Amino acid sequence: MVCHSRAPFVTLALLALVVPGAAADLPAYTPDATVPCDAIPAIYRWDLSPLFASDADWDAARVKLLGEVPALAKYEGKLAEPKTLRECLDLYFRLHDAASFLTQYPNLRQTTAQSDDHAGAMVQSSLGAMDALMQQASFIRREVLALSDQQMAQAYAKEPALAVNRPYLENLRRRASRVLSADAERALSLLGDNLWAEIDLNEIPSSHEDAFNAILTDIPWPKIKDEQGREVQLTQSNYGRYRQSSDRAVRKGAVTAYLGTLRQYQHALAATLAGQFELDVAYARARGYDNALAAYMDKDEVATAVHDNLIATVNANLPLMHRFVALRKQALGLDEVHLYDLYVPLAEGVEREIPFSEARQTLLAGLAPLGTEYGKVLTDGLDPASGWLDLYPCLDKESGAFSASVYGRHPYVMMNYQDSLDDMMTLAHEYGHALHSHLAMKAQPYSGYRYTTVLAEIASTCNEALLSDYLIANAKDPQEKAYLLMSKLEDIRQTIFRQTMFSEFERQVHGFVEAGTPVTATLLEQTYSDLIRKYYGPSFTLDPDDGLEWAYIPHFYYKYYVYSYATGLSSGIAIADRVRTLGQPAVDAYLKMLEGGCAAPPLDLLAGAGVDLTKPDAVAAAMRTFATTLDEVEKLLR
Numbered sequence: 089m090v091c092h093s094r095a096p097f098v099t100l101a102l103l104a105l106v107v108p109g110a111a112a113d114l115p116a117y118t119p120d121a122t123v124p125c126d127a128i129p130a131i132y133r134w135d136l137s138p139l140f141a142s143d144a145d146w147d148a149a150r151v152k153l154l155g156e157v158p159a160l161a162k163y164e165g166k167l168a169e170p171k172t173l174r175e176c177l178d179l180y181f182r183l184h185d186a187a188s189f190l191t192q193y194p195n196l197r198q199t200t201a202q203s204d205d206h207a208g209a210m211v212q213s214s215l216g217a218m219d220a221l222m223q224q225a226s227f228i229r230r231e232v233l234a235l236s237d238q239q240m241a242q243a244y245a246k247e248p249a250l251a252v253n254r255p256y257l258e259n260l261r262r263r264a265s266r267v268l269s270a271d272a273e274r275a276l277s278l279l280g281d282n283l284w285a286e287i288d289l290n291e292i293p294s295s296h297e298d299a300f301n302a303i304l305t306d307i308p309w310p311k312i313k314d315e316q317g318r319e320v321q322l323t324q325s326n327y328g329r330y331r332q333s334s335d336r337a338v339r340k341g342a343v344t345a346y347l348g349t350l351r352q353y354q355h356a357l358a359a360t361l362a363g364q365f366e367l368d369v370a371y372a373r374a375r376g377y378d379n380a381l382a383a384y385m386d387k388d389e390v391a392t393a394v395h396d397n398l399i400a401t402v403n404a405n406l407p408l409m410h411r412f413v414a415l416r417k418q419a420l421g422l423d424e425v426h427l428y429d430l431y432v433p434l435a436e437g438v439e440r441e442i443p444f445s446e447a448r449q450t451l452l453a454g455l456a457p458l459g460t461e462y463g464k465v466l467t468d469g470l471d472p473a474s475g476w477l478d479l480y481p482c483l484d485k486e487s488g489a490f491s492a493s494v495y496g497r498h499p500y501v502m503m504n505y506q507d508s509l510d511d512m513m514t515l516a517h518e519y520g521h522a523l524h525s526h527l528a529m530k531a532q533p534y535s536g537y538r539y540t541t542v543l544a545e546i547a548s549t550c551n552e553a554l555l556s557d558y559l560i561a562n563a564k565d566p567q568e569k570a571y572l573l574m575s576k577l578e579d580i581r582q583t584i585f586r587q588t589m590f591s592e593f594e595r596q597v598h599g600f601v602e603a604g605t606p607v608t609a610t611l612l613e614q615t616y617s618d619l620i621r622k623y624y625g626p627s628f629t630l631d632p633d634d635g636l637e638w639a640y641i642p643h644f645y646y647k648y649y650v651y652s653y654a655t656g657l658s659s660g661i662a663i664a665d666r667v668r669t670l671g672q673p674a675v676d677a678y679l680k681m682l683e684g685g686c687a688a689p690p691l692d693l694l695a696g697a698g699v700d701l702t703k704p705d706a707v708a709a710a711m712r713t714f715a716t717t718l719d720e721v722e723k724l725l726r
């Protein structure tokens with residue numbers, strides 16, 4: 089690890105800048121998930137009134153929008169005319185902005201008022217408004233795709249103001265050659281083809297995915313014994329908790345019962361997965377792609393070389409994973425490492441409480457390497473007075489954490505902060521998303537600010553990497569240091585190694601479908617078992633049902649999506665490395681990528697920040713981080 093020695097100095101300089109005023113004025117508060125939300129001091133809750141002063145205002149805006157949508161119709165059939173094209177797109181994006189603004193208000197409100205049916209109804213009717221807009225605007229895509237390159241060139245020359253939406257137009261026309269005849273398009277769309285969907289693929293489940301979820305819901309999970317020897321009901325949601333129990337009998341019981349139960353449904357689950365993959369391959373072939381991988385990577389404008397490279401580079405580094413499994417064996421004092429031994433924490437959690445005021449100062453210090461410009465935005469955004477943050481848990485609030493952005497305003501960060509080290513890490517993660525959105529919204533027009541999947545988890549994981557290094561360098565005691573190092577290893581194991589293993593599985597099984605090999609439960613189990621053996625190495629002992637793990641992973645229904653978790657964390661780590669070693673020039677390049685939104689192809693934006701995902705470098709940087717962290721942990725354990 090480089091440059092740790094610089095961190096404390098930067099910290100002091102930065103603390104001197106931000107400490108006066110703000111933090112001292114904040115009311116003290118002890119998080120308590122069982123209080124009503126309005127018992128939390130208002131400063132720590134979202135104030136949505138700047139979006140809409142009242143529900144009546146919101147509804148008036150919805151009615152106004154629905155009244156404006158039909159105005160798009162007058163452009164239909166006329167987009168070959170440059171001026172009309174410009175005016176049509178200007179109106180479309182103004183209405184889209186208004187519709188998405190309309191959606192965000194009830195969405196955010198519902199987050200902290202889950203049982204409020206009125207908010208739920210508002211979410212539904214805002215989606216109805218968005219849907220009305222999308223229906224009315226569907227001619228735009230069709231007509232833009234029908235224009236020739238020459239017509240487009242003339243349009244750009246005649247209407248310079250069209251430039252503001254040029255990245256959108258170019259992205260739309262990029263796959264024009266994949267568009268089929270009107271009849272064929274209609275048939276594919278009726279069947280649910282989403283290679284052309286303009287929303288996130290994961291939002292449109294196929295009937296195979298619905299069947300998969302239905303089977304998992306219907307499965308009667310068995311009872312197992314908990315740590316006190318009591319009989320408890322195993323469920324999909326508590327499986328993860330029992331799997332990481334420090335009581336070996338409990339975790340073994342949970343994993344054995346869970347995978348053994350899946351075996352009883354293996355043929356139904358194999359049929360839903362095979363059905364999904366056959367559909368993926370059919371849509372790809374219908375549009376003339378060589379295979380499903382090419383089709384779904386092309387959807388996001390990512391070269392298939394990125395997928396190849398991820399798998400090749402992780403495979404070349406599998407001895408590191410094998411070392412990690414051996415380390416588990418030694419640290420836990422086991423004779424054998426089984427699947428059920430992979431999730432138990434190797435270091436005790438950190439009990440120390442980290443109130444928000446401390447977390448905020450630590451974040452500013454830990455992320456100081458990202459420079460003063462980033463630091464200034466972060467300082468403002470972390471100030472509860474900015475209105476970005478809904479901080480503490482309460483009775484009617486959603487669990488988890490997220491960041492959502494409202495174009496033209498600011499990002500909103502939802503947390504369930506409970507004064508723990510993990511919560512502070514989550515805060516760093518969500519502020520990575522928030523600042524990415526904030527910078528992109530400032531720099532880009534509405535049509536160009538949303539970043540795509542492959543870029544989505546870079547800013548968040550880069551923040552985590554920088555904060556983690558800062559915390560390790562400033563650890564309060566050896567136990568905290570060990571915990572932080574182990575968290576880093578686990579994060580890389582689960583986000584890079586495991587997701588790459590999933591990617592490999594996804595690819596092999598699509599390959600079977602493409603080659604005409606029948607996809608049976610036996611073939612799926614064999615393929616998955618071989619991958620586990622390869623990934624976990626000689627210190628790992630495979631149990632008879634381990635190869636059934638494929639059967640409950642929902643991500644296999646997401647059409648080549650999981651790779652982006654692994655490339656996201658790799659890129660985040662690689663950028664954090666560059667920032668530490670190269671300083672300001674690396675920071676400037678990184679901020680430019682964040683500001684880029686989706687105004688250029690994602691791999692071009694990323695290359696600007698010094699990461700070329702078609703080459704091994706970024707994944708190799710993450711593997712190096714894993715190796716050096718492993719060295720440190722091995723030293724600590726010695």
Ligand SMILES: [Zn+2]
Binds near residue numbers: 517521545548
């Ligand atoms: Zn995230």
